[in-house]
Amino acid sequence: MTDYLSAAMAMLGPAQNRYADPAAWDLLHTELGIRLPIDYQNIVDAYAPIQLNGHLSLHHPATTRWNLGDWIQDTARAWSEVSWDELDPDEDPRLLFGLAELSFGTRNGLWPIAATDRGETLFLLAPDETSSGLLVEDGEGGWAQYDMGFAEWLYRYLIGEDMAGPDTAAFYPGPVQLRRLPMTAGERTEPWSGPDRGM
Numbered sequence: 001m002t003d004y005l006s007a008a009m010a011m012l013g014p015a016q017n018r019y020a021d022p023a024a025w026d027l028l029h030t031e032l033g034i035r036l037p038i039d040y041q042n043i044v045d046a047y048a049p050i051q052l053n054g055h056l057s058l059h060h061p062a063t064t065r066w067n068l069g070d071w072i073q074d075t076a077r078a079w080s081e082v083s084w085d086e087l088d089p090d091e092d093p094r095l096l097f098g099l100a101e102l103s104f105g106t107r108n109g110l111w112p113i114a115a116t117d118r119g120e121t122l123f124l125l126a127p128d129e130t131s132s133g134l135l136v137e138d139g140e141g142g143w144a145q146y147d148m149g150f151a152e153w154l155y156r157y158l159i160g161e162d163m164a165g166p167d168t169a170a171f172y173p174g175p176v177q178l179r180r181l182p183m184t185a186g187e188r189t190e191p192w193s194g195p196d197r198g199m
Helices: 004-012 022-032 038-047 068-080 093-097 150-158
Strands: 050-052 056-058 110-116 121-125 133-137 143-147 177-180 190-193
Touching (some): 004 038, 022 068, 038 150
Antiparallel strands (some): 050 056, 121 133
């Protein structure tokens, strides 16, 4: 069986761990009232705040800028303001995935954990430290469910599979391109490449 956390990190290169701080995660989990999956925490600690292959952004709970807790709460609040009563049945995640209700940032609701500049948002479904249910909205009202952990989703995303529904692949051959997000207004992004991956 594939160790997807190791496989994803092998494509991203050595862990940076610039902001790794267990206390920041403890505070975030207390504020949110949930615990985010360990594989997600490991990847965020190793690399975030970062943008991967020019699209996927990850925030970190220990930074002021690109703060994960602020982003999760702001994003959940924005999604909570969407009117879900006028959706076509093929676009209603409640009908598509058998959800009794659709809520964001609630104990049994959807929790945003990552997004792309293409409009896609990745959600955990009723998360805990071993959660393996993900829903992805493709930015145009389409939804897809993935019964896997974040590390597997990320690995499959980076190798070019459709990870936000049909025809959503964002594959780039060669090493993964990483871009450290600026931590001050005057700082520039800092790009680098992961190791060669034979793709």
